[in-house]
Amino acid sequence: MKQHSILLFSAMMLGLGACQKGEIPNLNTPVADQIIANGSKEQIDNLAVAMESGMRFTLNTYFDAIGLQGREIYRFSGSEPRYTQELMGGTGLDNNTFYTTNPWASRYRVVRQANTLIDAVNASTRLSANEKKGYLGYAKTIMAYQLLITLNMQYTNGIRTDVKDPNNLGPIKGYPESLADIAALLDEGKTELTGSEITFPVSIVADVTPLKLLRFNRALAARVAVYRQQWAAALTALNESFFDLNGPLYNGYVHIFSANSGDILNPVFLPQNNAGEQRLAHPSYAAQIAAGDDRLAKASLRSAAASLDGLVSNRDVWIHTSNTAPIYIIRNEELVLIYAEAKIQLNQIPDAIVALNVIRTKHNLPVYAGVITPAALITEMLNQRRYSLFAEGHRWIDMRRYNRLNQLPNDRPQDKVWDKFPIPLPETNQ
Template sequence: MKKYISTIAVVFSLLLINACQKGEINSLNTPVVDGISKDPSRSDLFNLVTGAESGMRNSLAAYLDGVGVIGREIYRFSTAEPRYTTDLLGGGTKLLDNNTFYLTNPWASRYQVARQCFILQDAIRNTRTEIASDAQKKAFLGYSKTLIGYQLLLNINLTYTNGARIPVASGGTLGPVITNPDQVLDSVLKFLDEGKADLTGSEVIFPLSAGFTGFKDAAGLIKFNRALAARVHIYRKNWAAALTALNESFFDLNGNLNVGISHSFSTNGGDLANTMFIAPNGNGEIRVSHPSFTTNLAPGDDRLDLKTAIRTSSASQGGLTGNRDVIIWASPNSSISIIRNEELILIYAEAKIQLNALPDAIVAINRIRIAHNLAPYPGPTTQAALITELLYNRRYSLFMEGHRWIDVRRYNLLGTLPKDRPDDDVWEKYPLPQSESNI
């Protein structure tokens, strides 16, 4: 991501561990922020946009590792941090902590991005026409609302029926914790739908990272927005709405599976490196696939070697052992997917299954199977059998992209996840952060 110099340099204590980069506004009650909101320059607006995009990367590793461990996709071994193999797996008498890094860091980071997006909206309302035209202002608003919806989605994925607060504009009254996840998801859709409306007929002048390559104009951002909406609609079981959103997204049944939007990282000065990258065969910090990733794989499925690599020697911690390193990210400069076409094809298949359009679903499933060195689907043509096949492909195609735990939860299959030690647990949800209980 190209470096942009921020005009702001204040410390926000909630995010001290993950230093903010590229224009994130760390304090929301400073004269600097007030000045930007009241009479922003184009540079100010660009900094706000870039900072919001950059902020989405903060604590992303804690999010992915957490849901990956709970969802039995991986083991995360760390000599410095035992809670990956205790709290997150329920080892012994351990419970999930409501005031520790694997929850509070990603949670606070997501709301920080939302707050920055609201500051951008305030600034746009006070932007002079010589700085940005009405069509250009609409693009800023649509982008910011899309990001707010996405960040809220990630947080409700964590806490589920323990709830979340709907982000509110700067100076607005903070609402209650909403413990009905469907109600929160409806708010996610509201942000996304408003974002789409603003992006329609807009003109994008602000910079975006290489992670948005191919999607940097208004049409591209609408496709990104609708792809996210399709994901939310399947969570809400709005199958027809998911298909409608797919038709407005970058969904392409016969297209490149990896086309999509991603978080961009680099080791350049002032940027963030991808901390999901861990060199293979290392010691100390290790990320290995759960043993079931291999044992449950169909013979010949190439996703085994696309996603993992055999270690020269097995790694162990806390009575757990793994022998395949996760190799999805090849270097600290590798991007992390937000959403890509392979997921959209699987969303299409799921919606078609649920609407009983089974031949269409099989076509989509076969698109994925054949791409990964498997023969066309050989099983029964029933909804139940096809859901099993769908979840298999979501498990392996979207490995460590943040979906497995959510998928088994929404299909009431948490009880099928393995417990590797007698006293382990499979958690349904994270607790509400202590900071929310103190408000």
């Protein structure tokens, strides 16, 4: 995939920073106002790149926070005890610390960038109608994705879906209402991308075309549909996406990273057998995986077990194998499992079993031979999602969707699986 270093540097000059903690800069600046009023094509392109680049910040905090809640990982850090204390239960989650404020601020910064891009595109006299549709469709798709992963953390606390006017923010809406707004935004993005032209840099997919971005949009729509328990809508979205029942499981859309000047490295990567900062597989992952399942390689065996605060693991999380490895946003393996889930829920059992067997056989397991009831197949589907999507940000959400958080392990008497993160303190003062 191509890396646009010059544009990424320009994006940083518009307000992006590489730090993982600290205040998030405001894009409502005179520079942004000038671009909105009379931006050149290059300046508008830089806004698009800034939006995409910004999606990558604080991903480590996001994946650590929800990975800990889903009991997929341990996060050991000599300088940050809250990973093994507050985030594992302990005294409760803090509404004014890095694991709540930074993911929220980073995602809303991208939403702000998307709104700035939309305003600049709508005001531009330099772009054709179809070029405008491309920018607008992409911006709305990315905005929806950023709101979705914010909502993943907040759950029934809800989020703001209307933040276009920073001086007059929309209300914090509940979980169903927020999901509905995100689905509507994806539908708007679909409409814009249909018949559009893509004349700006995009790095989440190689050799970008309007059709590829439309398929990305619809894949996200399928994810949102299953969260809303709209099973037929999920299948419709899958049919418009890049879903391929028999295709490569790692086909998909990614955040990319590099060591190039002006870019950043994968923030989730940690080396195997690291002595200081450690991201470890929860012991239950290897203990409960089926014999012969090749997904065990996602939790590589350490040369020596690591321990901290009464927690012990002898396996590293090993899904990002270098500091320039991509982080997947969505990929075909998830779509196959979404297909299986929707088919189970619609009582189309033979189709569901075919999809589950695609996953099983591609990971060196025999075909499903268990009880054939919707309840048993839901358990099987969740189990396959556990191993196929390990540490990719799904386990906690999946168990929450099916009211199974009480099935996740607590390793110490004080531990607790929280069902949501608190709304950041600065937001409660708005």
